[in-house]
Amino acid sequence: MKNEARLGVALFVSMRPRQWYKNLIIYLAFFFTIDEAWSLDADTIAALQLFGVITLAFLIFSALTGAIYLLNDILDAKSDRRHPRKRNRPIASGRLPVAAAWIAAVALTAIALGGAFTLNPAFGGISLLYALANIAYSLALKHIVLVDVFVISGGMVLRAVAGAAIMGVPISPWLYLCTALAALLLALIKRRSQLTTAGVDAASQRPSLSRYSVESLDKLVVITATASLIAYSLYTFTAPNLPTNGAMMLTIPFVAFCLFRYLILSDSADSGENPEDLLLGDIPLIATALLWLCSAAVILAVFR
Numbered sequence: 001m002k003n004e005a006r007l008g009v010a011l012f013v014s015m016r017p018r019q020w021y022k023n024l025i026i027y028l029a030f031f032f033t034i035d036e037a038w039s040l041d042a043d044t045i046a047a048l049q050l051f052g053v054i055t056l057a058f059l060i061f062s063a064l065t066g067a068i069y070l071l072n073d074i075l076d077a078k079s080d081r082r083h084p085r086k087r088n089r090p091i092a093s094g095r096l097p098v099a100a101a102w103i104a105a106v107a108l109t110a111i112a113l114g115g116a117f118t119l120n121p122a123f124g125g126i127s128l129l130y131a132l133a134n135i136a137y138s139l140a141l142k143h144i145v146l147v148d149v150f151v152i153s154g155g156m157v158l159r160a161v162a163g164a165a166i167m168g169v170p171i172s173p174w175l176y177l178c179t180a181l182a183a184l185l186l187a188l189i190k191r192r193s194q195l196t197t198a199g200v201d202a203a204s205q206r207p208s209l210s211r212y213s214v215e216s217l218d219k220l221v222v223i224t225a226t227a228s229l230i231a232y233s234l235y236t237f238t239a240p241n242l243p244t245n246g247a248m249m250l251t252i253p254f255v256a257f258c259l260f261r262y263l264i265l266s267d268s269a270d271s272g273e274n275p276e277d278l279l280l281g282d283i284p285l286i287a288t289a290l291l292w293l294c295s296a297a298v299i300l301a302v303f304r
Contacts, residue, residue, distance in 0.1 A: 010090035011104055014073055015066030018276045023061045026163035029171055030054050057166050060115045064127055067108035068134045070101050075138050122165035130158045145211035149187035156183035174235035181228040186275045188224060189266045192217040229256055247299045254292035261285050
């Protein structure tokens, strides 16, 4: 019984639940476009039912991403053993047998995709596209310079598209652009941290790192961070589904603070390698993100 429990824990850890926060992007469509959820004469039951459907989509996508992480760790087990932190992952360390990981990855993928198509055919198609893109990433694309970070960015956009598909509503292209740029920024910072931490062992840990340099990544981070802030600023007063009085522009300082704070925190050698540690472990960053969420909710409720 103890062995089964340890195996279950190792399997769950390999699914990286700490990174499932990325799937919260699925809720963007609900937050920014559903009139029923914010209007004073809303059908509360209908809104709650829709929220429940979105939550189910979140759980399905989390299971799918967990399967992808299992596949990635199976394929990367050899290189992970040369990494000072990744060597402790269950598959790399041997706590989770490769055969068990394969069985779990295939089963989770089948269950998640089956559930996605049952819930909503469009959501199922997007989930399948996400799975195929990430399988390609794990097999080959992560070894190609720049393509690796753009695939990561595309995966975040697909999450936002998945949420819109569930609700059957369009989302402003600006919001997709903001999502893509923010994800690209995190990926570039992560690559910079990996390159700095690995040093001469960078190529053996991840082949694409041999084509990057700290100087080039610094330039790309500056460009992407600037573009992210500009894109969000333009979104706040150009998106058709937002208040026309420009009230959403009041949220720009919160976004700017979060962006600058993250850049400062990730400047140390290995901080940016695990974005979830920075995003979920820094109180000022979390507090500002909550202030942004609350202020946006108030603006949408009052001025929509």
